[in-house]
Amino acid sequence: MGETDFISGFAKGLSVIEAFDAVNSRLSITDIARMTGLERATARRCLLTLTQLGYASYDGKFFTLTPRILRLGHSYLSSTPLPRLMQPFLDQLSEKTGESASASVLDGNEIVYIARASHKRVMSINLNPGSRLPAYCSSMGRVLLAAMSDDDAQRILEGSNRLANTPRTKTTVSDLMNEVRTVRVQGYAVIDQELEIGLCSIAIPVRNTRGMTIAAINIGAQAPRVTIEDMVQNYLPVMQSTRDTIGAVLV
Amino acid sequence: MGETDFISGFAKGLSVIEAFDAVNSRLSITDIARMTGLERATARRCLLTLTQLGYASYDGKFFTLTPRILRLGHSYLSSTPLPRLMQPFLDQLSEKTGESASASVLDGNEIVYIARASHKRVMSINLNPGSRLPAYCSSMGRVLLAAMSDDDAQRILEGSNRLANTPRTKTTVSDLMNEVRTVRVQGYAVIDQELEIGLCSIAIPVRNTRGMTIAAINIGAQAPRVTIEDMVQNYLPVMQSTRDTIGAVLV
Numbered sequence: 001m002g003e004t005d006f007i008s009g010f011a012k013g014l015s016v017i018e019a020f021d022a023v024n025s026r027l028s029i030t031d032i033a034r035m036t037g038l039e040r041a042t043a044r045r046c047l048l049t050l051t052q053l054g055y056a057s058y059d060g061k062f063f064t065l066t067p068r069i070l071r072l073g074h075s076y077l078s079s080t081p082l083p084r085l086m087q088p089f090l091d092q093l094s095e096k097t098g099e100s101a102s103a104s105v106l107d108g109n110e111i112v113y114i115a116r117a118s119h120k121r122v123m124s125i126n127l128n129p130g131s132r133l134p135a136y137c138s139s140m141g142r143v144l145l146a147a148m149s150d151d152d153a154q155r156i157l158e159g160s161n162r163l164a165n166t167p168r169t170k171t172t173v174s175d176l177m178n179e180v181r182t183v184r185v186q187g188y189a190v191i192d193q194e195l196e197i198g199l200c201s202i203a204i205p206v207r208n209t210r211g212m213t214i215a216a217i218n219i220g221a222q223a224p225r226v227t228i229e230d231m232v233q234n235y236l237p238v239m240q241s242t243r244d245t246i247g248a249v250l251v
Numbered sequence: 252m253g254e255t256d257f258i259s260g261f262a263k264g265l266s267v268i269e270a271f272d273a274v275n276s277r278l279s280i281t282d283i284a285r286m287t288g289l290e291r292a293t294a295r296r297c298l299l300t301l302t303q304l305g306y307a308s309y310d311g312k313f314f315t316l317t318p319r320i321l322r323l324g325h326s327y328l329s330s331t332p333l334p335r336l337m338q339p340f341l342d343q344l345s346e347k348t349g350e351s352a353s354a355s356v357l358d359g360n361e362i363v364y365i366a367r368a369s370h371k372r373v374m375s376i377n378l379n380p381g382s383r384l385p386a387y388c389s390s391m392g393r394v395l396l397a398a399m400s401d402d403d404a405q406r407i408l409e410g411s412n413r414l415a416n417t418p419r420t421k422t423t424v425s426d427l428m429n430e431v432r433t434v435r436v437q438g439y440a441v442i443d444q445e446l447e448i449g450l451c452s453i454a455i456p457v458r459n460t461r462g463m464t465i466a467a468i469n470i471g472a473q474a475p476r477v478t479i480e481d482m483v484q485n486y487l488p489v490m491q492s493t494r495d496t497i498g499a500v501l502v
Contacts, residue, residue, distance in 0.1 A: 004296070005295070005296050005300070006299065006300050006303060007260040007261075007264060007296050007297060007300045009258040009260035009261045010258075010260045010261050010263070010264035010297060010301075011300055011304055012258075013258060013261035013264065014264070014304065014306070014323065017323050017326050018323065019326075020326040020329075020330040021329045021330050022330060022335070025330035025331060044256070045255075045256050045257070045258050046258060048256045049256070049257050049258045049261050050261075052257060053262055053265065055265070064330070064331070065326055065327040065331065066327070066358070067327065067356050067363040068358050068359075069324060069326060069327035070327055070328070070358075070363055070380070070381040071269055071324075071381075072265065072269065072320060072323040073320060073321045073323050074381040074382070074383070075268050075269055075270075075271040075272060075316055075320060076271070076318060076320035076321055076324075077321070077324075077379070077381065078273045079271040079273060079276035080276060084273070105318050107317070107318045107319050107321075108319075112318040112321050114318065128328070128379060129321070129380070129381070130321040130328065130380070130381070131325065132322075132325070
């Protein structure tokens with residue numbers, strides 16, 4: 001790809017959108033310039049372009065994103081068959097187990113939720129399609145890492161900000177690589193309160209008909225009520241059966 | 252705003268992202284050029300930029316969006332206090348009524364879901380934050396139209412593609428404006444299978460402490476099981492009480 005095939009104004013604009021998050025919901029031109037590393041004049045032009053197109057609003061000092069931004073993320077969710085294909089299976093899984101069921105894919109060192117069925121929240125944060133969690137400490141993340149070569153998985157773990165969310169969180173690359181290898185052999189991953197206290201989950205890979213892992217599905221439950229052993233005994237067979245049904249239709 | 256304050260490459264790139272949807276999930280350069288009205292060379296540069304940044308993938312002929320695109324929509328959901336603030340109230344509402352509860356805002360002539368609590372699907376399509384429905388035939392849409400001046404509401408209705416989704420769907424601007432005025436007076440909107448057969452819903456506005464309508468919340472249910480009269484009698488009081496609690500914390 002040649003130099004001229006890249007539209008730097010587009011790339012810069014996308015970095016401006018990504019700068020907004022829960023902590024930084026109202027941003028000035030100066031804030032954006034600092035966060036993105038763009039020059040002030042460029043940050044200003046990106047923000048004014050977003051405002052003119054209706055993706056942002058401006059009160060004279062601060063910019064905030066508008067719901068129109070959701071059209072962009074929705075383009076992926078609606079254009080990709082995977083989330084739509086997964087949803088009814090996750091609904092069934094949640095119905096059968098009485099717990100929340102989710103599907104995710106890897107993006108860098110994070111998992112991204114692409115579909116979810118839940119009628120109660122098991123985590124302190126609310127998860128929706130588009131929500132992200134670090135791969136190293138989530139059951140679906142470990143399943144997706146286990147689907148890679150050791151080298152690739154290790155590179156992602158080394159590049160992750162491996163915080164000890166709880167006293168149980170595995171944070172060293174060697175502990176995590178051992179875990180990834182175990183997951184690869186046993187075919188599922190369990191997380192016992194490594195992401196947050198009170199939350200445990202079990203995940204398995206979903207493979208297409210060519211044997212490639214293309215997503216992970218999991219079930220999350222509240223830890224004092226459900227143990228890891230319960231999950232493996234009661235939920236794993238249901239999940240495997242669901243997974244096989246999904247996998248049979250994935251080319 | 253001056254001519255030079257607008258980054259046209261950014262604007263064009265965003266239109267390329269929005270071109271992808273359920274029907275158009277794999278697009279060639281020619282497809283994108285046709286759909287966006289961009290020149291072929293520009294469409295190509297936008298697509299290659301997206302690919303280089305990891306927002307799209309390219310198999311040599313077709314482009315598809317990647318999960319990284321979800322970061323953009325997620326910027327809005329995580330940066331806006333409203334969805335996070337609404338979620339626990341919708342969870343409660345869904346728990347109390349045993350039905351799905353949602354919140355949305357208006358974007359053009361569509362409503363955009365910003366939060367939702369549901370453990371079963373009542374519609375043929377699955378709704379998630381970011382999902383869109385036409386305003387003219389949805390209960391939340393009518394509530395949001397009723398919060399505007401007649402002129403503004405009428406302009407949106409005139410600009411809407413008012414399909415008769417079912418034999419019950421109101422499609423003329425005059426019928427819809429009558430409905431909007433009724434909603435404004437009675438303080439809630441009900442939809443009886445105008446969006447799809449088998450679905451009814453009731454919606455009310457959520458106002459901030461200054462009295463401005465900033466969102467709508469609704470409850471959707473299956474039509475043969477729950478009637479409009481049931482909804483008004485059983486769900487409306489619970490919704491109003493929830494709404495007053497939300498409104499009290501919205502500045």
